[in-house]
Amino acid sequence: MASSTTTFSFFFLTLFLFSPSHSSSDNNNNNKVSLELYYESLCPYSANFIVNYLPQIFNDDELASIVDLKLFPWGNAKLRGNGTFTCQHGEYECLLNTVEACAIDAWPQLSNHFPFIYCVEDLVYQGKYRKWESCFEKLDLDSKPIDQCYHSERGKELELLYAAETDNLQPPHEYVPWVVVDGEPLYEDYENFLSYICKAYKGRNAPGVCTQAYLNTIRKVEPKNKRGACYKERVTSTLAKIWSTILSWMNYLGDAI
Template structure:
């Protein structure tokens, strides 16, 4: 079993065998048969019918996460709140990830140079994640890879095993060409502008925006119990999963101040 898969499945089930599971994480709760094959029945006990949800014309809840890759609070929120909530509720929520956070940029001879709060390694991993998202585009493809990187013990060396586990069609060479080239520089500048344009301006990360809004109340609810917030915010028919306990709430973690 690949190490990145082990990290994910240890979180969900404590002990887990993937011998019968050949489905991507985003499909684990899509049917009860897949949940059983992947041995996540308990986590998918709120299984709901995707067919019924697709009948609703209500917009999905939009969650935008502004973060930096080596911030402990960001990693905890992404790995233990946002990703597991998305696995279960991805039919009623959309997620946008913007890796940049409290970084600073300056233009030097026509090229952007970045200074990150947790040093050069953070700028490096921010760019890796941004390039993975650029190449894969579809969140169902890139989110498991991003989760795997953020949940790894060594983020700077996590790209290769995480791609091998979740999206082997994308090569490390392709991603690193982006990271080390003009494309990665351009993407990170776009992330910088998007972060700097936040209203209100971000004061720390993780900075969570729900349906285009951010305030202290929404932030506190997102950090402590995102699953419940998504269920409460969605205006269409509630999926069955919303009647379950969902993701275990977190105590508010430390943030990385800007």
């Protein structure tokens, strides 16, 4: 299911993020635009956004230098009274949410944890998410920090922290992916996030891509989701189960190929 374009994008992204030439000026550091992504690992729309949209940030050194990207892998999961939690797409989503939270904790630098999360979500996008551990080998990463984290209380602690941060969103999130630029949710226009970043940037020497013509692509929208999303309302429970079943079959077929 993965295209050659997707494979090349992953290869280029990895090279770019680990490149020692990637740097930012002091001015850009002081004026970075906050970009927050609230998501859940097995939501197909979250995977699509991480694999096919977020990498746009890293295609331009100037643009990457003005963005402070943070990921919150919790989404529409729900806390139980006993301190445990359930996830919209089943137990495997809880596992991968925790794995990705552990990656952020173990490798705090974006240039270290994003390639791993991208790799995992690319496998989700392909319906091969059960092969997520192959990302350690692909990226030449030590799996021990992640194994120790998600098999211990630390993984649970991290997820509870992300639960609190997600639940404290104002306005509350309605679905995932939920994209927030400088504290303002983008609602259904989340795929147009680069335009909002350009508009929010207050520093000098704005990236070349932030031209007036580009900023004019921002359009006013009502807070109703018209794009694909995984909603948190109860009515989605049946659809979530259906999608979980589809993912399982995709993974099975992927293993068989």
